[in-house]
Amino acid sequence: MPELPEVEVTRRSFADAIEGARVLEVRLGKPLRWPLGLDQDELLGSTVGAATRRGKYLWLPLRGERLAGGLLLHLGMSGSLAFTARDSNPGPHDHFDLRTNRGLLRLHDPRRFGAVVWSPSLADGPAAKLLAGLGLEPFDPRFTGAYLKAGLAARRVAIKQALLAGDLVVGAGNIYACEALFLAGIDPRLPANKLSGPRCERLAEAVRGVLGRALEAGGTTLRDFRDAHGVAGSFQMQAQVYGREAEPCRVCATSIRRIVQGQRSTFFCPACQKK
Template identity: 70%
Template sequence: MPELPEVETTRQSLAPRIAGAVVTAVRLGKPLRWPLGCEPDSLVNRTVGDAVRRGKYIWLPLTGGGLLMHLGMSGSLAFSASVSEPAAHDHFDLFTTQGTLRLTDPRRFGAVVWSTGLGVPPAAKLLAGLGVEPFDPAFTGAYLHAALQRRRIAVKLALLGGDIVVGAGNIYACEALFAAGIDPRLPAHRLSRPRSERLAEAIRSILAQALALGGSTLRDFKDAHGMAGAFQNQARVYGREGEPCRQCGAPIRRIVQGGRSTFFCAVCQRR
């Protein structure tokens, strides 16, 4: 699933190229997770503003509102001066005077939703449960410690919820917990303030590394230029079951938490 680094990489790769463009046409393919919420032709002649990201959503402002876009489990956005005829998994095209923005999503869990603003429905409802951004000054060790005190679930699952901090998806939660030396099975409320400080810093550091490397490509993620990410090549625990820990040499373990694979080193990561 595209996570915060992949979504932010996508935003950065398309935002300066589409800003200021005027919509000339819209094409809808097969239905996505949620309906567009307006007549496609009503978007024609609207001007595109500066795209921003909130969690795993991209907000593309248009005159009088904007499009809230989500990549779902396997989606990607591409922006090009010219595009080929739509294939089976190409479900949305926004044609503009500067190129075409296309959403491709084999599993159709992605979405493009019209809203008259971020602070009103449907956008406000979709964004309501999101936690703080990891690079926001409000995301501190003290904030993380206080939020985790209310959780009786494993710390890895608390991070995946997205209502404490956004962006710590499965890959990055595994890597951040390893960097902080914290066992993913530790009950969240038992994390001390000093360890919360280390974890908050590890989350910021891992996500910054992932952004610098264009995110992770495990199957088919590409940014709006069509480039794949490379963070997966730097992973120290994720996807390395049975391989030696690069820190202590013990075999990396894999367990399942909340239906997701968790990778960790039982020696370097303590409860």
């Protein structure tokens, strides 16, 4: 599943090129997770604003003579966006096309868990409901050890599960949660409310560090992630624990372990990561 770094890398790869473009045509393929929410022809002639991101959602503002709002996009489990200056015929898994005078933005989604939804604003309509439960962005100055400590105080679930919930901080998906917990030296099975203040501070810093490096690496490509220009990410080459079951820890040479938490694989070093 594309996580925050992959979504942000995607945004950066097409945002400048499409900003200010005029919508010429909208094509819908097979139904996605939710309906578009308006007649697609109402988008014609509108102008594209500056694309932004909130968590794993992308916001594409659109404004026309009788239209103001935008499209909230989600890549789902296996979706990707491509932006190209040339038109091409859609394939069987291409379910949304936004053709503009600057190029074609296309959503490719084999499993159709993604979404393209019209909303009058980020603070109203479907967007407000979908974004309401999201935690802080990891690079928000308010995301500190003290904030994390307070948010975890009443949570008895394992710290890995608390990170994945996304209501304290967004972006710490499965790969990045494993890597951040390794960097912070914290056992993923530790009850969240047992983390001390200093450990919460280390974890907050580790989350920022891991996600920052993932952005620099263009995200993680385990199977088919590509940015809007077809470029793969390389963060998987930097992984310390994720996907390395039974391989030696790069710090202490102990074999990396794999367990299952909440139906997701967790990788960790039993020597470097303490309860």
